[in-house]
Each structure stands twice: as structure tokens, then as C-alpha cells.
Amino acid sequence: MVNVSFDALRTGEIYVPGLSSEYVAKKYGVPIGDIAKLASAENPHGASPKAKAAIEAAQGNLDIYPSWTAEHLREAIGERYGFKPENIVCGSGETEVISMVIRAFAAPDQPILMHDPCFPIYRIYTACEGRNAVFAPTGEDFDPMIDNYIELVKKGPRIAFVTNPNNPSGRFLNDEELRKIFDAAPKDTLLVLDEAYIHYTETDGSMHLLKEYDNLIVLRTFSKAFGLAGLRIGFAISANPDLISPLLRIKPTWNMGQLQIIGGAAGVFDTEHVDRAVKTVSEMRKYVTGEMGKMNRFRMVPGSRANFFLAEILDPDLDSTIVFNELLKRGVIVKDGTDIGVGNRYLRVDLNQKRHMDRYLNALREIETQK
Ligand SMILES: Cc1ncc(COP(=O)(O)O)c(C=O)c1O
The missing domain is CATH 3.40.640.10 (Type I PLP-dependent aspartate aminotransferase-like (Major domain))
Structure with missing residues (x-):
């Protein structure tokens, strides 16, 4: 076998990207326009005009x-x-x-x-x-x-x-x-x-x-x-x-x-475009902080100044992969903590337009009431 310069080139960690909307739409039968794509920290308003x-x-x-x-x-x-x-x-x-x-x-x-x-x-x-x-x-x-x-x-x-x-x-x-x-x-x-x-x-x-x-x-x-x-x-x-x-x-x-x-x-x-994204993210940070504050099985980790935050799973019967998959079924894409080095008690979730954040919050509320 041909050698590689460092073992990690064959056996090392490989980057796990956020899933695409197309994949989730096809696999879970959710209309593509409804998907909340909250795993890649992209701009809520798309590309700079x-x-x-x-x-x-x-x-x-x-x-x-x-x-x-x-x-x-x-x-x-x-x-x-x-x-x-x-x-x-x-x-x-x-x-x-x-x-x-x-x-x-x-x-x-x-x-x-x-x-x-x-x-x-x-x-x-x-x-x-x-x-x-x-x-x-x-x-x-x-x-x-x-x-x-x-x-x-x-x-x-x-x-x-x-x-x-x-x-x-x-x-x-x-x-x-x-x-x-x-x-x-x-x-x-x-x-x-x-x-x-x-x-x-x-x-x-x-x-x-x-x-x-x-x-x-x-x-x-x-x-x-x-x-x-x-x-x-x-x-x-x-x-x-x-x-x-x-x-x-x-x-x-x-x-x-x-x-x-x-x-x-x-x-x-394009400062106008940047400012629009910043405004949406800042409003949604406040909104989601308030809504997650009312939950019992999940908690927002405080202190994020980025366009995403970590959600902690408080219920010992749940872990990040279970919640990640439950969210996918409901058309919500987030990052599973096990894929980003924070372990199985956390998800990373983007801040995006309100309709996407509502889809995420509603999905979590459904999981909260499910036992
Ligand atoms: C901290 C940090 N640096 C850099 C990047 C990569 O950015 P780019 O899309 O420019 O490669 C990311 C993307 O997720 C990031 O989180």
C-alpha cells in the first residue's frame, strides 16, 4: 500500500458539514421551502445583492x-x-x-x-x-x-x-x-x-x-x-x-x-446587506432566548454573540443524536454536538428568520411533551 505522510490522512477526523435542505426534504418528505436550515451559520437573507x-x-x-x-x-x-x-x-x-x-x-x-x-x-x-x-x-x-x-x-x-x-x-x-x-x-x-x-x-x-x-x-x-x-x-x-x-x-x-x-x-x-443580517440575528437571539427560557427539557447556553448558540439537553432520557433526528423529521436541520466536539448533551443551532426559528421552537415543544 502507498504510504501517506501522516496517519491522520487515513484515520483522522473528517469534517461533518451541516445537512443540505435537498437531502432532508427527500428523506423526510418535508417540502423544501419549509425546511429550517440551521446548521451552517449561513446568512438569513441570502447572498449580498x-x-x-x-x-x-x-x-x-x-x-x-x-x-x-x-x-x-x-x-x-x-x-x-x-x-x-x-x-x-x-x-x-x-x-x-x-x-x-x-x-x-x-x-x-x-x-x-x-x-x-x-x-x-x-x-x-x-x-x-x-x-x-x-x-x-x-x-x-x-x-x-x-x-x-x-x-x-x-x-x-x-x-x-x-x-x-x-x-x-x-x-x-x-x-x-x-x-x-x-x-x-x-x-x-x-x-x-x-x-x-x-x-x-x-x-x-x-x-x-x-x-x-x-x-x-x-x-x-x-x-x-x-x-x-x-x-x-x-x-x-x-x-x-x-x-x-x-x-x-x-x-x-x-x-x-x-x-x-x-x-x-x-x-x-455591501454594508446594507450585512446590517440586515445582523439586525435579524440580534432580534432572533432575543426572541429564542425568551422562548427557550420557558422550556424544561432544553436550555440555551448563555453568552453567544454569534449567529448560532448551543442548546443543552437537560432531560437525561434524551441525547443530542435523538433530538437531532427528531428535529430532522420535523424539517429542522441543526448540528449534533457529537459531530462538533461538544459531546452528546448539546446541539448547535443557527439564528435565522423568524419562521425558521418558530419551526425549531415548535419542534422542541413537541419533543418536550412527548415521553
Ligand atoms: C470559526 C470559523 N472560521 C472559519 C470558518 C470557515 O469559513 P469559510 O466558509 O470562509 O471557509 C468557519 C465556518 O464554519 C468558522 O466557524
Whole structure:
């Protein structure tokens, strides 16, 4: 048998995506338009209209190679956030940028720090690239326990991932807490601040810290508040171009197609669309918090500032897989905690339009009264 470079490439964890509406509609006979798709943290109002219009107008370029550095998109991102293109590298989703960062800044066997639980892709790529994941524990209701994290970062991992707000808990760290972590890290540790869900915290995020820390990279995605998960755009930004140039070298050369470049360059300025999503998510967070507060067998884990939250299953006769399947039968797609590293007492549920949240709440109420 042909060898692979690391065992995890044959036997390691594989990412479990949220199920598609088409699959659930077919399997459970629920009309596709009724399905509440609450497992992939997508935008409640779909794709950015500005990005869509730009892509429609650009169809003529499909026969031409794109700029291998996605120059036009990097210029647009730079203009939006006050940096130069040399401070930015783009990937086919943040996911690709994460894989580039791991390969570029940690050698095999070297330690990479992340919270447990975290976005599964950090630990999956760390294992597949033969690097060593170091997990910082979380506390009650997924408290990020930053003092613990700080002790681990002081040991000088090659890379330290901080997700703000966290996936899957949605817990948020303010600038003071972030500075405490960053100040404790050795100068040769690469700090990676993943702000995939930052818009939903209704803050501007912490890109301003880039000017203070020359070992810091911020990651952002177009998949969430811009509604462009299907287009695949993410980027890393740093005030220090020496952190960006290795990523430009290691990235698959033409990793961004013409439509990603054109769509992203227009979408990054679509603040109207972002604001609409943020408003819906914020209203639904309040609404679902109130409604779940009336339940006895389920509880919303408090503290999420993202467009999802963890639901805890209080009834010992139920577990996450039972509830996950009961929800599917009722046309509600969520994430089973066993697939995202939080165990069988939790589900991860997106905040989306009210009719979808009502479908989710009604399904839970039905399960509550069932014995
Ligand atoms: C914390 C975090 N970072 C990055 C991503 C990936 O985003 P993208 O769609 O840009 O690859 C996700 C997606 O679920 C995420 O939860």
C-alpha cells in the first residue's frame, strides 16, 4: 500500500458539514421551502445583492486566468479596512487560509494551540499536516478561561488560534482580554484571531490591534454576514507583510477564480446587506432566548454573540443524536454536538428568520411533551 505522510490522512477526523435542505426534504418528505436550515451559520437573507450583480456582469471573463494574487479583491479589502494589498492574502474560504497558515508557520510535530471545543477545521488540518494540537480547556457554559489559555500561550506554541466570537459557543472576548492573551505570547508565536462571526457581535472587531502586534493575523470570511458561503472567499490580514508573503508563496497559485474576485470586491462594500443580517440575528437571539427560557427539557447556553448558540439537553432520557433526528423529521436541520466536539448533551443551532426559528421552537415543544 502507498504510504501517506501522516496517519491522520487515513484515520483522522473528517469534517461533518451541516445537512443540505435537498437531502432532508427527500428523506423526510418535508417540502423544501419549509425546511429550517440551521446548521451552517449561513446568512438569513441570502447572498449580498452587490456581489450577485457584479458576478452577473462579469460572466465574460471565464476564459481568462485570474490574477494569481487576486489583486483586485485584495485592493478592495484593503480599501474597506484601511490596509494595502501587501497586507492581505485571500483564500477559497477562510478554511483554505487556515490550512495555509498551519503549513507556513508550524513544522511537523510543532505545537498549535486552540480551545476545546473549537472550529473542527483547526484540529483536523493540524492532525493531517502532522502538527501537534494543544487544547486549552473551557469551563462552565464554555467559559474560555483565558488565564488557562494564557499559561499555555506562554509556553510558545508556533501558532495560537483565538476565535472571536468562538465557534461553537459564541462566547466573545473584549479587547482587554485579547490584549492580555497577546501580551503573554512570545514574540515568535503567530497569533491568529479568527473573526468569522464578528459582525454579529455588533462591534467593529479587533483589526485595530494589528498595528500593535506584529505577530498577529486576523482572519475573516465572506461566508457569514456577506452571505457568500457558496462563492468561497476568506482572507488573512496583518499589519506585518512578512506574515503575508509566506502565505502568498504557499497558496495554490490560482486559488481565487474570476467570480470570487469580482464578487468579493463588490460584496465587501455591501454594508446594507450585512446590517440586515445582523439586525435579524440580534432580534432572533432575543426572541429564542425568551422562548427557550420557558422550556424544561432544553436550555440555551448563555453568552453567544454569534449567529448560532448551543442548546443543552437537560432531560437525561434524551441525547443530542435523538433530538437531532427528531428535529430532522420535523424539517429542522441543526448540528449534533457529537459531530462538533461538544459531546452528546448539546446541539448547535443557527439564528435565522423568524419562521425558521418558530419551526425549531415548535419542534422542541413537541419533543418536550412527548415521553
Ligand atoms: C470559526 C470559523 N472560521 C472559519 C470558518 C470557515 O469559513 P469559510 O466558509 O470562509 O471557509 C468557519 C465556518 O464554519 C468558522 O466557524
